[in-house]
Amino acid sequence: MRAAVYVSEGTVELTTVPDPTPQGDDVVVKVAACGICGSDLRALTVPPEMPCQPQTIMGHEFVGTVVHAPESSRVEMGARVAVLPNIPCRRCAFCRAGKVNLCSNFVHLGAMRDGGAAELCAVPPDMVFTIDDGLDWATAALAEPLACVLNGSRRANWQPGTSTLILGAGPIGLLFLVMARLAGAAPIIVSEPHPGRREWATRMGASIVIDPVSESVRTAVDDATGGLGVEVVVDAVGSLLDSGIGAVRPGGNVLVFGLNQRAAVTVRPADIASREIGIHCVYIANGTFPLALELLTRHPEAFNPLITHQLPLEEFWTGIETMRSGDGVKVLLQPDGAP
Ligand SMILES: [Zn+2]
Ligand SMILES: [Zn+2]
Numbered sequence: 458m459r460a461a462v463y464v465s466e467g468t469v470e471l472t473t474v475p476d477p478t479p480q481g482d483d484v485v486v487k488v489a490a491c492g493i494c495g496s497d498l499r500a501l502t503v504p505p506e507m508p509c510q511p512q513t514i515m516g517h518e519f520v521g522t523v524v525h526a527p528e529s530s531r532v533e534m535g536a537r538v539a540v541l542p543n544i545p546c547r548r549c550a551f552c553r554a555g556k557v558n559l560c561s562n563f564v565h566l567g568a569m570r571d572g573g574a575a576e577l578c579a580v581p582p583d584m585v586f587t588i589d590d591g592l593d594w595a596t597a598a599l600a601e602p603l604a605c606v607l608n609g610s611r612r613a614n615w616q617p618g619t620s621t622l623i624l625g626a627g628p629i630g631l632l633f634l635v636m637a638r639l640a641g642a643a644p645i646i647v648s649e650p651h652p653g654r655r656e657w658a659t660r661m662g663a664s665i666v667i668d669p670v671s672e673s674v675r676t677a678v679d680d681a682t683g684g685l686g687v688e689v690v691v692d693a694v695g696s697l698l699d700s701g702i703g704a705v706r707p708g709g710n711v712l713v714f715g716l717n718q719r720a721a722v723t724v725r726p727a728d729i730a731s732r733e734i735g736i737h738c739v740y741i742a743n744g745t746f747p748l749a750l751e752l753l754t755r756h757p758e759a760f761n762p763l764i765t766h767q768l769p770l771e772e773f774w775t776g777i778e779t780m781r782s783g784d785g786v787k788v789l790l791q792p793d794g795a796p
Contacts, residue, residue: 459792460514460575461773467503469515471771477571477579484532484582485525486540489594490767490789491573492518493776494602495627496716500568501777506718509568516790517542517566518601519573520594523585530582538585539600540573541746542566558608558743574773576792586746589754596753596761598789603632603760604742604749609714610636611745612737613689617641620687622678622704623663626654628763628787629714630693631661635759638662639752642689644681648674648700651783661762669700678704696720698736707732714739763787769794 460474479485497515499506509515520539526532545552546562566572566580588597606629613633615621619642623630626649637645644664649655658666667677678687686706692698695715699722705711711734729736742749753760766788768776779785 458576459770460571461516461770461790463500463509463511463513463515465511466505467501469501469773471773474514474575477577479525479527479579482527482530482582483579484523484527484530484585486519486521486538486573486578486580486585487524488519488521488573488576488578488792490520490598490791491516492598492602493780493788493790494518495629495780497567498777498781499717507568507716513568514571514573514575514578515567516572516574517568518598519578520588520597520600521573521578524577526582532582532585536585537588537590537597539588539597539746539750540566540578540580541584541586541604541742542572542601543741544570544581544584556743558741574770574790576770586750588750592750592754592757593761595764595767595789596757597750599632599753599760599763599787600746600749601742602628602787603753604745605629605739606632606636606714607745607748607752608741608743609633609691609712609737609739610640612739613637613691613710613712615640615642615689618643619689620644620682620685622646622648622674622687622690622701623693624648624674624691624697624700625693625715626651626658626666627693627783630691631657631763631786632760633691633693633714634658634661634663635763639756639759646677646681646687648677654783654786657786674700675703682706696722698722699724702728702734705734707734710735710737712737712739716740764789767791
């Protein structure tokens with residue numbers, strides 16, 4: 458089968474590899490669409506900002522049809538499914554306490570075990586979720602990033618009228634924007650240096666969109682909140698905690714979402730303590746996958762404008778460059794060719 462294989466630092470080869478050999482109860486999914494994620498971009502920097510095992514097939518945001526399912530898997534042949542790509546060990550202290558997203562021994566599809574940037578992928582049966590017949594493949598491929606965002610948006614506890622600042626308007630920042638809007642948060646200020654992404658934030662319904670390079674985030678927040686600061690800040694980049702603390706009001710909350718292993722910021726603990734700022738960090742999805750699929754099924758039009766490019770698998774690198782440049786929001790790879 459054809460696959461995008463991570464070879465070494467910054468190198469992915471589009472090549473032919475043997476079909477996957479399912480182990481135990483594994484089902485095999487024929488991939489219909491696989492999203493490129495910000496973490497894929499970080500895995501491909503030199504040196505990598507996210508680890509990826511050499512000779513592993515990339516891709517962790519994928520959907521497809523089950524083409525192999527042993528009876529013991531209890532998965533139906535031909536089922537349309539979305540895949541939860543982070544396999545918990547189910548044995549460590551955190552798994553046993555129900556905190557599977559904090560598992561000490563995660564196996565991440567697309568980084569430590571072969572993922573979905575290929576024609577086929579073998580997956581443990583409890584990692585697949587059936588997709589509603591009415592939900593198209595492309596929109597369904599947003600399930601994984603949306604499930605991660607939902608893990609965060611639950612903590613943001615958005616109510617109608619919650620003033621909000623979102624730092625970064627990449628795919629994750631924009632998904633947070635959609636969720637904040639659905640929850641009635643207002644005003645929603647988005648800060649993003651890339652002009653194309655600022656346009657996307659406007660199109661997706663941000664109240665105020667600013668360029669942090671030429672404008673002061675704090676001034677924009679003061680203007681919009683009568684000098685109080687916002688109630689909720691989402692750092693969707695993972696390196697902007699200091700800006701978040703600077704923009705949130707006393708008693709407000711900063712949500713750190715983005716993952717950048719190399720980012721480091723300086724904060725003054727007194728700014729946090731004297732104003733009782735809550736700092737919340739969320740890592741991947743935790744029980745939010747079914748809700749993500751439900752929201753995508755019920756409100757496809759709220760989410761699918763974020764899919765800007767659908768490319769054949771062979772155009773993997775075009776997809777990476779399109780996302781790196783900020784020209785694309787969510788790029789999908791489709792092994793059977795673009796629609
Ligand atoms: Zn992802
Ligand atoms: Zn575990």
